[in-house]
Amino acid sequence: QITVKESGPTLVKPKQTLTLTCTFSGFSLSTSGVGVAWIRQPPGKALEWLTLIYWDDEKRYSPFLKNRLTITKDTSKNQVVLSMTNMDPVDTATYYCAHIKVRSGSYDYWGQGTLVTVSS
Amino acid sequence: QSVLTQPPSVSGAPGQRVTISCTGSSSNIGAGYDVHWYQQLPGTAPKLLIYGNSNRPSGVPDRFSGSKSGTSASLAITGLQAEDEGDYYCQSYDRSLSNSGVFGGGTKVTVL
Numbered sequence: 001q002i003t004v005k006e007s008g009p010t011l012v013k014p015k016q017t018l019t020l021t022c023t024f025s026g027f028s029l030s031t032s033g034v035g036v037a038w039i040r041q042p043p044g045k046a047l048e049w050l051t052l053i054y055w056d057d058e059k060r061y062s063p064f065l066k067n068r069l070t071i072t073k074d075t076s077k078n079q080v081v082l083s084m085t086n087m088d089p090v091d092t093a094t095y096y097c098a099h100i101k102v103r104s105g106s107y108d109y110w111g112q113g114t115l116v117t118v119s120s
Numbered sequence: 121q122s123v124l125t126q127p128p129s130v131s132g133a134p135g136q137r138v139t140i141s142c143t144g145s146s147s148n149i150g151a152g153y154d155v156h157w158y159q160q161l162p163g164t165a166p167k168l169l170i171y172g173n174s175n176r177p178s179g180v181p182d183r184f185s186g187s188k189s190g191t192s193a194s195l196a197i198t199g200l201q202a203e204d205e206g207d208y209y210c211q212s213y214d215r216s217l218s219n220s221g222v223f224g225g226g227t228k229v230t231v232l
Contacts, residue, residue, distance in 0.1 A: 037221065039166075046122060047158075047166065047209050049221035063217050096165060105213060105221075106156035106171035113165050 002026035004036070006097050006114040012087050013120050022080040022097030022111065029055050029075045035100035036080040037107055038071065040093040048093075052100065053080060087118045123148060123217070124210050124224035131230040132200045140227045142193045142210035148222060150191035153213045157186055157195045160226075161206040169208070170195060197229070205231045 008020035020038075027034055037052035051061045051071045061069050070083040080097060094115045098107035125143040132138040142155060149155055157170040168177050170186035173193060183204075185196045193212075197204055210224040 039221075039223075046226040047160075047211075047223045049211070049223055052221065060218060060220050062220050101168070101171060104156070104171050105154060106168055106211070107158075107166075108168045108171070108177060110165040110167070 002099055002109045004097050004099055004109055004111040006095060006111045008095075008114060008116070010115060011117050011119065014088055014118060016087050018082075018084045018087050018091070018116060020082045020084075020095055020097075020114065020116070022082070024078050024080070024097075024099065026109075027099060028078070029053075029073050029080070031055055033102040036073070037098050037100055038080075038082045038095065039098060039107070040091075040095045041113070042090075042093040045093075050095075051082065054100075089118045092116065092118050122225040123214055123222040124212060126208075126210060126224035126227045128225070129228040129230065131232055133232045134200055134202060136200050137196060137198045138200055138229065139197075140195045140208055140210075140229070142195070142224050144191050144193075144212060144222075146191060147216035148191075148212045148214040149188065149193060151215050153215075155186070155188050155193035156211045157184075158209045158211065159204075159206055160209065161203075166209065200229075200231055202231045205229055 004024040035054040038050040094113040096113045099109040101108040158166040159169045160166045173188040
């Protein structure tokens with residue numbers, strides 16, 4: 001059974017760096033075809049794709065945020081870490097991590113999400 | 121402005137059929153990337169509804185169906201039920217954006 005869960009700060013100040021951790025179980029990021037994605041959703045707004053990482057360390061980033069995002073994996077801990085620099089109030093959102101369905105590109109297991117508020 | 125375009129809202133009476141369109145371009149849907157659909161009920165995380173254009177994950181009722189043609193895709197809900205009320209998103213990838221993921225702006229389904 002696959003589960004994913006996001007963790008990290010609920011409040012960050014403008015210009016700070018946000019670091020979120022996705023801890024998962026039921027799969028391994030050392031298995032061929034496996035990947036994890038990050039998606040966010042500002043309050044009352046649409047989903048926005050951020051980044052993903054695959055088992056072979058392939059990484060993709062939203063070109064709109066690329067300079068601010070870094071995604072890494074720790075296979076031994078079953079974790080994926082998202083870092084976003086220079087946070088702004090417009091980055092206030094619920095941040096989700098999701099398991100990528102193998103050979104599909106769809107996201108079949110999502111975490112509950114974590115609301116991050118950017119405010120001084 | 122989302123890369124994939126969806127109508128903001130659709131509505132229908134219980135039992136009716138509604139469809140949601142997802143319009144892309146030659147760099148995403150038209151480039152051959154699959155389209156996936158997600159259902160987000162109020163206060164919950166998105167749930168995968170359709171993957172690979174027309175495939176339903178285990179447990180998704182066959183009232184939900186998906187299709188793709190050219191640079192567009194669509195989601196159909198037949199036999200609309202009150203529990204279907206929520207937001208629906210299409211998702212794909214875009215080769216002009218370094219193969220990054222893209223979502224539609226979402227469609228609010230209202231059951232009258």
